[in-house]
Amino acid sequence: MSPSRWTSRHWQQSLDLAPVWLSGAMLSVALLMIVALVGLIMGRGFSALWPVPLWQITLKNGSSHLGLIHATEFIPQTGDSVKKPLRRTLFRIGNRDLYGNDFVWIDDDQVISRMHPADVVIIERLEWGPFYGFLKQMRIRGEAIERQGPQLWTVLQQQLPRARRRYRAIQHLQRRTIGDISAAMEQHRLALRRLELRSRLTTPQGQAQARAHQTAIAKFQQQYTHVAEQLNRQREDDATYRIVLTDVNGRTKELPISAIVRTYQPNRLTLVGRVGVYLDRLREFVFGQPREANSEGGVAPAIFGTVMMTLLMSLAVVPLGVLAALYLHEYARQGFLVSLVRIAVNNLAGVPSIVFGVFGLGFFCYLIGGTIDHLWFPEQLPAPTFGGGAILWASLTLALLTVPVVIVATEEALAAVPDGLRAASLACGATKFQTICRAVLPSALPGILTGTILAMARGAGEVAPLMITGVVKLAPNLPLDHVPPFVHLERKFMHLGFHIYDLGFQSPNIEASKAMVYMTALLLLTIVVCLNLAAMWIRGRLRERFRGAEV
Amino acid sequence: MMNSPLLTAGRPSVVVRRPGTSPAAPSSVEGRPNIAIEVEQLSVWYGKIEAIKHVTMQIPERRVTALIGPSGCGKSTLIRCFNRLNDLIEGLRIEGRIRLYGQDIFDPSRDVITLRKRVGMVFQKSNPFPKSIYENVVYGLRVNGEGRRAVLDSTVEESLNRAALWDEVKDRLYTSALRLSGGQQQRLCIARAIATEPEVLLLDEPCSALDPIATAKIEELLYTLKERYTIIIVTHNMQQAARVSDFTGFLLMGELIEFDATDKLFTTPHDPRTEAYITGRFG
């Protein structure tokens, strides 16, 4: 064998392998990008809540700062090129109420000393973001507690659960009790208005009803005054439990204990303590209410809104898509028109989602919702009930957006059902409808489910059309609560996707919200993955059932 | 030399009762069976293609009638006319008449569902539903609205017994039918077809995908089934036709060339084309 022959053969072999190598490389690039993206989100998301030590730094100009290292960067030096580039550090110094700013850039060459003061505390509170400083004093009902240092800290820890109970009681009175009273009053007011609109106030019966409503309103008004007094008393009492804090430069700040969300001494925390703080923050993030323009606290309402909207969307899109596909594949006469419809459906998937949003706003919110308001809720007008953004309209808009996915998947699944099965069913004396229900649809079910999953995953991540059909940055009430009729499809809702956009780009304090953005992105990703896993599991079960087991 | 099918075929030949093949309870007068299905001048077009050309024949009750012929000659098209399964095909046109015990099956006032309950069918490729064995057998009853457990249970046992499958599956009635072997699946399809107590059983090449042992089982089965059902079987296997059938029709390019008692057709064919086919000179 001559070398030249070997070379040419070698070349030939390489050429044969080229497509394999190329596709492998492309796949690796795609995988790498996905892994990098997920890795970034996971890394930033998971580390965002980890409690890190606090630095106290003193500068050449004599001032001191207390803060967490947030970021560092190098600034190239102009002029003398021999000089090393200067590093500067972004510190999160908290105490927004004192400084007006959470962050400060400090050039490293200005720093004289840095250290971890042991008794420094971080107070996460309901307002103004975290406080970094030192615990000076505690006053309960006007009396100062005569303790110092660690002992004072222990007393504070003992007081915290009680403060939380007081806070919860106040919240309950304020939101639940007073909320229910005003809702009931509103109901009666609307009933009165309804009577008025139907000009029933002239009939004796109508007048009797009106009087009943007025008495009820008066009764609730009394109740309200009573509860408001109670609330005031509780608030005043609560405000007498206070702590006094000082910042690094000795400025003092007084705070009611019930305003504390969480407090810890970052430079004294053991590993177990850190994990504890981390888990507590994670719990608050997933189950808590948002605070401080969403930049702190939790995203529970957004999780709830996202899941409920996705479920409502599936409820709408599955019947719509499956019936449409059944018609196209099983009933319609195959021809030019049906091909045209099919092309139209496929193109629907390419329409920008914001266009669907505009359509949803015009058609669902204004046209259908407006009509509903005029017919059934005239007493509320001009305030819209269904005539504005609502979780129902947002879900239906997304259902329209994702229906092509379901139609295409269902049609494919139907086409994969062997004709022999249809023939067998018909030959047994089944009608066409029975054949579809009993033989065709069960066989196509895994495929239909796949389409539904894809639609759900697409819908859960969509934001643009929601922004104009019902998503808000802060919804006062969930679309599902204890007030009859329990499901409030006309309410606006919060959504994780919109939350990300709002925090990351609309927030007044973007740097402080960054952690929440990563966390929320991670959460949305998790929800979508969970939806997919759940559906895959269901599909697997169905397949298994077809193969064996009981049917 | 165009032979009119009217002259050569379609004429019910004198049927000689073959010894040993007589049905248990022949509803016939002096050995001549009654006619279950009469086909009269049947023509079927797929669009412009005429797949069945002026076929006339009479299918006797409770006998096995085989339809043989090279592939593409229209056997399936013909047999699917008997339960009007061709109705689904777009562009299909049928002329002529088929009578099931004297009633025109194409009569628009007659219900096609009722017809299909009277005429069961088994297909070339076994096609059990992706359901349990039990649910496969009772499918015809269920779509008929029968829901009584006792009725369904007894039907399952009886049908599977008649299809010679009961002993093999009685312990796993509720497992998926798709786990059965090919031969078992085909017998399950037969059980499914006879569960609704049809009068006629159509089998379109039921053994073409099966191994010899499974084939033998199904042939044996046909032998017992014809005591209760009128059976029409399509096959392109002449040995099979000779073994199982009492009558045989030979189709060629949509024409019924010859129709006669099986032993006659195979020993003394009238038409030279029949002879050529059964001696294996073409097809």
Ligand SMILES: Nc1ncnc2c1ncn2[C@@H]1O[C@H](COP(=O)(O)OP(=O)(O)O)[C@@H](O)[C@H]1O
């Ligand atoms: N759905 C159909 N559309 C058009 N032509 C068909 C269709 N089915 C069968 N044919 C044609 O009709 C003729 C008879 O087919 P078929 O009855 O399936 O033959 P066989 O079962 O004897 O093999 C063939 O020429 C075939 O091409």
Ligand SMILES: [Mg+2]
């Ligand atoms: Mg065929």
